[in-house]
Amino acid sequence: MNIVVLVKQVPDSGLERNLRQDDKTVDRDAGNLVIGELDEYAIEEALKLKEAHGGEVTVLTVGPEKATETIRKALSMGPDKAVHVSDPAIHGSDTVATSAIIAAALGKLEYDLVIAGAESTDGQTGALPAMLSERLGIAQLTGARKLTVDGDKLTTIERQTDDGYEVIEATTPAIVSVWDTINEPRYPSFKGIMQAKKKPVETYSLSDLGVSADQVGLDSAWSEVLEFSGRPPKGAGVKVPDEGDGGSKLVEFLATQKIV
Ligand SMILES: Cc1cc2nc3c(=O)[nH]c(=O)nc-3n(C[C@H](O)[C@H](O)[C@H](O)COP(=O)(O)OP(=O)(O)OC[C@H]3O[C@@H](n4cnc5c(N)ncnc54)[C@H](O)[C@@H]3O)c2cc1C
DSSP states (O other): OEEEEEOOEEOOTTTTOOOOOTTBBBBBTTOOOOEOOHHHHHHHHHHHHHHHHHHHEEEEEEEEETTTHHHHHHTTTOOOOEEEEEEGTTTTOHHHHHHHHHHHHHSSOOOOOEEESSSOOOOOOOOOHHHHHHTTTTTEEEEEEEEEEETTTTTEEEEEEETEEEEEEESSSSEEOOOOOSOOOOOOOOHHHHTTTOOOOOEEHHHHTOGGGGGGGGGOOOOOOOOOOEEEEEEEOOOOOOHHHHHHHHHHHHHTTTOO
16 A cells, blocks of 8 residues: 655744745744644554555655755655655745645556645644545545554545534545644654664655646745734733632632623
8 A cells, every 4th residue: 555644844833923024925944844733643543554564655845955864864754755745936935836736746656545634833724634535636644543454445534523523435536634633753763863864765846746837836826925023922910819718719710701
């Protein structure tokens, strides 16, 4: 079974994240750049399928040159190889354009399954898997908390819902998006980190993929960030002196906050 895992390089959501003042895109120079949180679960799920059914796992990333460090981190978990689409014209692309680029890159690969995170931790549109499904004419199985394959023709997921789950199945090739309830990602071993340095990473530009630069990037984005403001600084919070009635005062406060 050939599996492609979509891995996005994103600013660490545990640190301060900023948008650039000049073009209001994410400031990727400010902080620590990491593998998109849910993409680690996507990688883990692909590796488990490979261990169970054989085949190959390929990481696919659209991102600037510095995304190479994130690709190496992804490879250190165990995938066999990677494809990196990097081109200055991609900067500021919206989800529509990113899906066109990823679809073109997938056109150069053999795959039975594409596995992605249900949403990225920066753009969070959660729309890319659906757009890919439309562009590639393949089924999408979204929001998986469990994934099984029967041979290499049938894929079944348990889609996580607010009330429990739904069982969805489709024939491959298909795209699956996962939540963080699907597995526990492995930590890269020292051996894995060393091996990742030698694993093949194929780099494509837009022209390699036959995608024209005026189809992507900030100028062709269908949506535009007009303005943004930082989160207001956290207030000091309410101090409740406890003169033996702390409990009831706390309940009163929680009631005013509609927490209870
Ligand atoms: C703050 C912010 C707001 C944005 N708002 C919008 C908006 O409203 N509309 C819009 O069209 N675009 C928007 N974008 C741009 C959009 O985030 C990018 O185009 C992005 O590459 C694709 O969208 P996403 O991350 O939201 O995808 P999602 O659908 O949330 O991502 C789901 C999964 O797709 C895969 N994936 C996503 N991007 C890549 C990539 N570059 N390489 C490899 N795999 C990938 C990952 O597995 C990811 O977990 C925004 C970006 C930011 C930072």
